[in-house]
Amino acid sequence: MMASSYSAKEEDGHHSGAPGPGGVNAKSRKPDNTAFKQQRLPAWQPILTAGTVLPAFFIIGLLFIPIGIGLYVTSNNIKEYEIDYTGVDMSSPCFNCSQNYSWNSTKPCTCSVAFSLDQPFESNVFMYYGLSNYYQNHRRYVKSRDDSQLNGNLNSLKDPSKECEPYRTNDGLPIAPCGAIANSLFNDTLELYYNDPNGTKIPIRLVKTGIAWWTDKHVKFRNPVGDGSNLSAVFQGTTKPVNWQKYVYQLDTDPDNNGFINEDLIVWMRTAALPTFRKLYRIIEKQGDATPTLPRGNYTLLITYNYPVRSFEGRKRMILSTISWMGGKNPFLGIAYITVGSVCFFLGVVLLIIHHKYGSRSNNADIAS
């Protein structure tokens, strides 16, 4: 019976995997009796019960709370001063500028805002400008740039990417740098003066290099052709972005900070993630150990008001901040850590109670009940 069925199995050949004729030499189809194939690999089988996870909760709690406290203290030690100079209010010194100014204005409008610092800023102070309600993360805005052009590619310089449309060419000439991001470059100029108690305004030295990522400045952004000693020649045949007052090779006098490697441009081109953002504008370096970088006292912020924000009801701010190892001031992380740590600890306690009350049920002797 058995033997006869073998010949039967060949019929019409539509069955797969049927054992072939069981001849002497036929290899046995017996599966290997290995741990893997028989699914008997040594395994760790954790069972989540109150008893087993208790330590984890307590450890998390005990770790997170100190970290949170540390973060909170660090964040609190950061000194930050923020001033809104948009000029929405009538009383604001920049009200006039904000009302009149548009992209097409040729005459710069300046205004100055006075403020005072209650506490001295000891270490290096970072000066930011902040924009609110500014959606630099808009999809089509983010896309509207030509990285190849910014990297100094000559072809892209003359023939920018389609992504830059409609800020690709102007009057038949390619725009350098092309695209909506570059076109909307933040072009307010901020100057800071310390009002010495004796009445003189001492300008504070604002370092404008070192504000961009090193890699951006040295790798990603490059002027076309070498060092760009003669940038105007290099950018010959291109035109400035529509909203710009000057050409890209006129951004700065310092050749190392001009053209595409102008750090203000680079910083601007790194589009912000959230609609309320700040961007690093200048660095006020600590002069020496004796004096604080920004001593307590009155200051004046002199603004060349170029950048219109009324169209999107935005706000412009100037921010002075020291930084720590964790960056700028942000109490959230510290609080969050403390909270989560406490919750874990609390859960640990609850589980401990549960374990004591019901844990016996998971004891071995009683499993079968």
Added chain:
Amino acid sequence: MTHSIDRLSCCFRRRENTGDSETTPLLRAPPQDPEIPLPAALHHVFPNNGPLSPSHKKVMDRYAGNKIRTTKYTFLSFLPKNLFQQLYRLANIYFVFLVAINWFPQMEVFHREITMLPLVIVTVASSLKDALEDFRRYKFDRIVNYRAASVYDWKQQDFVLKCWKDVRVGDFVKVVCNEVIPADILLLNTSDPNGVCHMETANLDGETNLKQRQVVRGFAASNCSFQPEHFGGTVVCEKPNKNLTHFKGYLAMPEKKKIGFGRESLLLRGCTMRNTDSAAGIVVYAGHETKAMLNNKGPRYKRSKLERKMNTDVLFCVGILFIMCLIGALGQYFWLGTFPSTPPFVPPDSSNVYIPPSLSGFYMFFTMIILLQVLIPISLYVSIELIKVGQIFFITNDVDLYDEETDSRVQCRALNITEDLGQIQYVFSDKTGTLTENKMVFRRCSIMGTEYCHKENALRLAALDEAESDEEDPAFPQKKVPSRLQFLKGKSAAALRRCNSARARIGVRGQAEVTLSPHSDVAFSSPLETDVAPDWRLQRITGDEAGQMEAWGRVSRIGGGACYMDFFLALAVCNTVVVSTAMHPRQRVTGPLNSSTLKSLGHIQTLLKRLGSLSHVIASLHSIPEKSGPTSPASPASPAGPPASVPAGDEVDRGGVTDSGSLNTSLEDSEADLPSSDDVPTETSANPNSDGLCYEAESPDEAALVHAARAYGYTLLGRTPDHVTVRLPQGSLLTFEVLGTLAFNSVRKRMSVVVRHPMTNEVIIYTKGADSAIMERLAKSAENQPEENKRKRIAAKTQRHLHLYAKDGLRTLCIAKKVMSLQAYTDWLAVRQEAESAIDNREELLMETASHLETNLTLLGATGIEDRLQEDVPATIASLRKAGIQVWVLTGDKQETAVNIAYSCRLLDQSDVVFTLSTASLDECNSFLDCTLEEVKRYGVQPPWQSSPRGLRGPTFGLVLEGHTLGLLFEAGLQLRLLELSRHCRSVLCCRVTPLQKSAVVKLVRDKLKVMTLSIGDGANDVSMIQAADVGVGISGQEGMQAVMASDFAISHFKHLKKLLLVHGHWCYSRLAGTVIYFFYKNVAYVNLLFWYQFFCGFSGTAMIDYWLLIFFNLLFTSVPPIVFGILDRDISAGTLLSLPELYKSGQNSEGYRHTTFWVALLDAFYQSLVCFFVPYLAYQGSDIDVYSFGTPMNTASLFTILLHLAIEIRTWTVVHWVVMVGSVLLYFIIALSYSALCINCNHPSNPYWIMENQMADPVFYLVCILTTVLALLPRYTFRVLQGTLALSPLVRARQLDMLSPQVRDSLIREWRNQESTSEAVPDQVLSSPTKPGSPTEPTVDRGLTLHKDGNEDTGNPFSPGHRRSISTMTI
């Protein structure tokens, strides 16, 4: 001289209808009548034995050639066709849609090419898969197409070898023994003088017994010599159809004569020619038009339950996506409206036109679809396919599901329903060959009221079983023989002494395993199972009797000893077994010796009257046999005595050597190729197998009986239509003249052979049949009281033994004989012949005449044959039951057998109340349903598969249904009530059901109860049922391939079902359910990050994560762990699952994946995505962070969250899990770091250059990631902890069991089971006795509700319980 007589008788016999010779319901023919008009559309076949006329050629060209092509594509059509078919898939349409909308610049989110990536990957992958599958089919087709067939070529005027593919309709084809039939052939000629041939249909229906086919009767009669070149007729038959049981047509002969033929002349493609040297015929259907191929449709595409549910949830995802996109569109619209004038950060489109807010919102809708496309988990489909491949790999590699004997593993033929194995609620099983081995073994017998229990035989079988399971080393088969013998020795020395034949068998078997050849000559070639170790008591008696035989005639007539000889002669003679030697297959002829002349009905009726009177004559004759038996010189003195064993005195001298010699010569005359007569006398009974005899029986029972007789020295040597030759223990040969055969019939339940004893010349009728059929036909009256008493005592004893056998689950047969005079027989024969020739009521008349003959029988004894249950069947059924699976048995067998087996495999239990529904009247059905439903409801039992409150169980019910009653119920539309009743029954048994009914039952349960069904079977009659069920399982190994081909899974033993369902099913389900849920969660959790960001980027569709990282996130970083989880996770160990089948219920109740699970997972995903977005958001709020730096900690935190979420879900951590988990994280960092280190200018607009490095240099990044991950996972982790502590589901408890040491575990499992079993068993015992209407001592059937068509079936014994294997179930 003899030859011419043979010829005559063969021509004579050809008129016989042999439709009864088949036992398969599928192939059973309705009575054929060639005169019935053919369907209008006809199939004309013109013989291909000369140039065809153009008009004929035109007809013939329309028919399919014999070449088969099962491939879907050709080389050229592959690409377009495959692409087209792929586009039909919804997922691909989705991709195409995404690609299309991404092409519009207004909506473009990613690079156009990148959006195409998933589409391309998926398409190419599945194309490759399809191509490979198709290529495999192509190779198989090729093999089949290039097989050789012997085809008549009219140019060469001879049969030449051709490939199968070149066989055309109309060709004459010759098939020799053991060849596979290449096409559907109308049989015109065989080498057999009787014009029959035999084929084995194992390929079609899995039955290895032989089907007889007959040369077209009228054709053979008119033209006995067959020459293709002179064949002038045209074959007209039905159009090709897939009905295997039906075929009709006629031969239009040139002389305007029509010769009808039916199914019995059709050789089916794919069947194997057996026992016939050669046969020839004309091809009527070829290739795809053959019945086999028309029936051979590929399995339907199945979608698992889990996938169906998943698809609805995918639709939910579509809904969510729609809502999100709508939010995006509206958000964009309103956001744009908030600005007094156009802000600088909303650039105009490329033609310097500002898009109005409404249009922008409209665009945004589609942009959002592209952005959030991952929400529709297309990756899930791909992953699921991969997971299933892995799951199938492990299933097929399970060494427990491997069958050593056939060297076959479990086959997974359907690749996409593994998890359905874990959700089965109903199992529909075939009986023969599925639950049983379909190998009949002679186990016990009772002769003249004395029981011979054949202990040695039982011992031998047990020993063989164990030895079989012992064999571990197939490389050294020769070594096995001695070791087995040693084993036997150790087992029982006494058994060994009596087991000479068994030993020989073992040796043969050991070799047989090595030399299994694909073309074995015999159908029944399993000597092991058929061999019998004789009972030593019985052997001594028969030996004594044989000694007495030598002094034939001197024996006392009264002595009962010769009954033994009669008994064994009956076993050897009363059958239709065909004898063949291994070398020479030999023809077999069945059917009575009658001509069929057609008579009018009126004539028959008068005959019937005469018959009535005749029966009285026969009865009276029998009471005084001495006077009325003119041809029997020495009739027995009393009917109770052993008549055949009393030969006349003068014959004694002629006995012995001279006698057998003369017999042999006569034997040689009639049979040309019997084993050489020289060695016949020299053989001894101790070595009966060396003559190489093979018995081929229509039913395995017969073979078993013949083998049993042979074990006692009564060897059936040959059978022709007219003679049966039996060798007696002493070596002498007896050749009986066969006067007639009354074939087995399910209504009569018995068969008889009428022979003339060669020595006494008495006409002896040997009858065997069901006890119910024999017992009431025993001779009632006897002359003297002692004889009468003795006979009654014997009958009572035998009846008791029969009960005993039935209790043991043995198939019982009673053996009886009757001696009658030749005159009485001739009288009867005349009536019989009239009945034969009747047209109307022929069946009834034949039955009537048969019962006239089979009266006044003398009981010889009874046999108990075991249709051996397959190994572990009761245990498996018990386990399945415990697992909450309802087991139904649907069988074509008769009720008694089915119920018997049901008891022995513990489908029915002693304490069950069994309802039997077997009636032909609808009213009875109705009232039966009313009664039983009321009855059942009175107990107020819940359906047993629902978890009822512990300790409140009433009696359990069993339901036995007869096939035609079932048909009646279906016709009358009472299915639902039947279903309602069946839901209250613990087990349902349907007997005598047709394949169609089987599938109807399965469909009914599947559709109406909305349950998961599994069908398991081994033959072609199970195919429809296998295909109807959600999961079809075919039993492979022993039988043909038809069931396997239709099945989704093929196993070699029923017991494998246990592990397949309880372990692999459970695993596959829990794994896949976990994975699917996880995928939904993962996609939602990740994609929502992008969604939340839209609220902060003016709904502009910005992604803050670099899109390569987005793609890799799904493709690389988080894809492998869930797949590994889906393949390898193991919630509970196999051992625990097997010992606690209750755990299977979790899958049945879909606990792993419900709608609540889905929504909880989605809620969790929303929560986690909120955490993953807003913790970084708050941490970086107001800072100078840029878009893509902002996305980096989110991406990283999400990765950790999503992977650790999986880690919480993973229940078993093997090396693979660790490697994959750690590897995924490492891969993420490596790719992200190298990508942002190398990609200076690439990938506009994200420019990832140095972003990752910058972030990783920032401590805040780590702080954010850690905080986010902890916060995101806190709820789920806590939930799981509480679940593991407070709500101890059985699964969790079992997992905890797994952790313990094996010993503790075992004892705890036992404890667990004891608790459950006591809570079940105790009320059973309490309730069973008072609720029983019958006597408490006989806990059987509620007989008031047992309905039968005819009353005499209520034999009682089949309902007795069987507890034979009860021990094995409890201790696992």
